[in-house]
Amino acid sequence: MKFSLGRSGMKSFIGKRAIASGVSLVGLVVLVFFLSRLTGDPTDLYLPLDASVEMREQFRQMHGFNDPLIVQFGRYVADLVQLDFGHSLRQARPAMEVVLEAFSWTFRLAVITMSCVTVAAIVIGSLAAFRVGGIFDRIATFFSLIGASAPDFWLAIVAIVIFAVNLHWLPTSGTGTALHWILPVSVLFIRPFGLILQVVRGSMINVLSSAYVKTARAKGVRTPRIIFVHGLRNAMLPVITVIGDQAAAILNGAVVVETVFGFPGIGKLMIDSILLRDFAVVLAVIMVSALAIFLMNLLIDLAYALLDPRIRY
Amino acid sequence: MTDTQTLSGRKPGGALARWFSMLWADKFAFFAALFLLLALLCALFGPLLLEAVATKQNLRGRNAPPFDLARGWIYILGADALGRPLLARIVVAAQNTMLVAGAAVLASSLVGGTLGLVAGYSRRSASQWIMRLGDVIMSFPSLLLAVIVLYMLEPSVANIVLVLAVTRIPIYLRTTRAEVLEVRERMFVQAATVMGASHRRIVFRHILPVILPTLVTIATLDFAFVMLAESSLSFLGIGIQAPEITWGLMVSQGRPYLTNAWWLSFWPGLAIILTTLSLNLLSNWMRIALDPTQRWRLEMGGRRNG
Secondary structure (H helix, E strand, C coil), X not given: CCCCCCCCCHHHXXXXXHHHHHHHHHHHHHHHHHHHHCCCCCHHHHCCCCCCHHHHHHHHHHHCCCCCHHHHHHHHHHHHHCCCCCECCCCCCEHHHHHHHHHHHHHHHHHXXXXXXXXXXXXXXXXXXXXXXXXXXXXXXXXXXXXXHCCHHHHHHHHHHHHHHHCCCCCCCCCCCXXXXXXXXXXXXXXXXXXXXXXXXXHHHHHHCXXXXXXXXXXXXXXXXXXXXXXXXXXXXXXXXXXXXXXXXXXXXXXXXXXXXXXXXXXXXXXXXXXXXXXXXXXXXXXXXXXXXXXXXXXXXXXXXXXXXXXXX | CHHHHHHHHHCCXXXXXXXXXXXXXXXXXXXXXXXXXXXXXXXHHHHHHHHHHHHCCCHHHCCCCCCXXXXXXXXXXXXXXXXXXXXXXXXXXXXXXXXXXXXXXHHHHHHHHHHHHHHHHCCCHHHHHHHHHHHHHHHXXXXXXXXXXXXXXXXXXXXXXXXXXXXXXXXXXXXXXXXXXXXXXXXXXXXXXXXXXXXXXXXXHHHHHHHHHHHHXXXXXXXXXXXXXXXXXXHHCCCCCCCCCCHHHHHHHHHHHCCCCCHHHHHHHHHHHHHHHHHHHHHHHHHXXXXXXXXHHXXXXXXXXX
């Protein structure tokens, strides 16, 4: 359960949270800035093998890799204050522009996937909890365990072989039509579905054995109403926490799935930028993800308060 | 009380027999344990027995299809792009896969658990610093960490273990701390303090045994998670490097041949699924078996209870 701050108000709550997140973000950016330079000089990656020494020198001079690290960092911070996030080496565009474009893809992917997961897990999990140990419960539990155990890159590969290569129903990778979304969404769906189903079931079992549900049953409320109206509202709190964690995982970049399906999202951008030493983009990705996850956690806390009027911030 | 006495009286084999009958009571967990035992045996003895077979190239048998016994039983799962038998390679790869996951879980649980004990028990500012450290580790992108380690130090099994262990420390740190904070306030700890027990005695004799079952359960689940993480890293090319071999790397190596030889990626992936599934089932069982108030469900030999 979240802590409550009495009636000191929503504003100061958001303020405190923003300061705490901001401090750890600053630490993270500093750490990433210096550690990522340890992976080597990008010059050799961008210039052809037979580039002359002068060309290499010029490239370093142009992008400022010749200056001491601390000077480079000072310059980066000075630019950052003016909301200039640097340039992408790889795409020769402002880093933030590249990142926001990728983020809009990942954001849509996360929203679609998590909506499907939430609806499916809640409906199936509640029904499973209604008859614990019944045949439906056992099947649901077993399949959710398998789902939570499968590596996503393997699922992605198997799905491509079956649906794209053999059956020719769906495209293998890329974006464009609605059909392109089906495979990535289904593969991303499986693990969160397994995890959230387990939480819904556990939480629902607790709630359905409480006194007020027995009262409702005794006075003759119909079963679906008991499960989805009386039970669900109180069973939702732990469920929302897990939904938040899983959504955050996708927003942080579903690296493997995006790579396999050639999906131009933030995870693919992250791994490509790391491998090609595109430092400005890496830092911009970290900042955008941090902001997105901060906003999402705020939303989740609001949802707590909405569901349980006893919670105040 | 009398029930448990008669039950344990009927089985005179001691603690081992009691655990076995509790395992037998949950058939899923029993087969999970059996499979894990098999995987463990492969990891221990596989490379000794099959190393030569697994590395012998046979270009005639390139991408040989599975379920074809013409070349011998070792080719039952087919062969890879260099004609090496997949069955032998999976058995040999079990060692690295298990070694990486096991070492990473051991290291991160020891370090994370110790830090968590300190952070939970001490009231000094050290605990604040430990928690902030955990936050930073948690938000540091693990892919970047893997690439940094890969370029700074040479790619080796030990360095992958290092990356995975560091990224998993916060899990143990947070869990241990939360549990210690709760256990610390209980009556028996206060009684020990009043009777003049030293800090070390309180932490190791009174607090640690209470939180150990939780840690063991988390470690089991985490073993599965770390295995998946290692596979993903190897799959992306920033984990284990050939000629070392793990299941995740095998899936990745089979990817170019997806259209005409699905079995290259399929079998190692299946090995990963079965192992993680077994670990999940076993940790479900463990959660009940290690909890004194729930254990009767298994001791009665009854059905699975969630």
